[in-house]
Amino acid sequence: MRTEMSLAETLNELGLLGGRTLPRFVTSVGGSGAELEVVADARAVKNLPGPLKLATRLVPAVRSRLRVESFDGGVAVLAVDASAGGLPAHKLLGLAKNRIESVLASKGLPAGSVQIQPDARIALDVQRLLAARYPGTVVQGMTFADGRVAVDTAA
Template identity: 85%
Template sequence: MRTELTLADTLNTLGLLGGSTLPRFVTDVGGQGDVLEVVADARSVKGLPGPLKLATKLVPAVRSKLRVEQFDGGVAVLSVDASAGGLPAHKMLGLAKNRIESVLESKGLPAGSVEIRPDARIALDVQRLLAARHPGTVVTGMTFTDGQVALDTAA
């Protein structure tokens, strides 16, 4: 079964977000085709590491383009192309790794279900995240379609 969801609803379904509204630092979500575009005001993100906090003072708006490059065994590998003031912000993604892991832990989600890779990619274990909230659901695919997230599932 294919379900198309907003980014907020997807994050809520996976347990990464409580409620159906995005955090206040996300100022816009859209996209065309298989690219999801997210704009964030990085100054509003709490708990950033020192180097990232300093960078947000200089260039607060971060524009990201995400694309599902691969989906295998319930894991979606997302490429991230982010820029802040024309600078490649995705190269700093690794600095947020500890923050992401602490958020997962605080929400009681499976450790390692979000992996920040050194090549500006994120491995998102959609199956583990969904199974933690909806046991018995099997994720067979994930794509982005014109600013929406499409999840293919089987019971």
């Protein structure tokens, strides 16, 4: 079964977001074709580590484009093209790694279900995240389509 959702709905279904609205630091979501475009105001993020806090003062807007590069064994590998005043995506993701891990732990989500990889990639274990909330669900694929997320599942 194919389900198309907004980014907020998808993050809620995966347990990464505690509601159906995006955090206030996300200022826009869109996209065309197989890319998802997200713009964030990093100044609105609470409890940032020191290096990130300093970076947000210099360049508050972070523009990113995400693309599902591969999907295998329930894991979607997302290629991230992001910039904040010339700071490349792999640097931004590296700075945010600990914050992402602490959010996962605080929500009681499976450790390692979101991993920052080299070369500005994120491995998102969609299968583990959905199975934690909906036991028996088998994820067969995930794509982006014109600013929305499409997830293919079987029961």
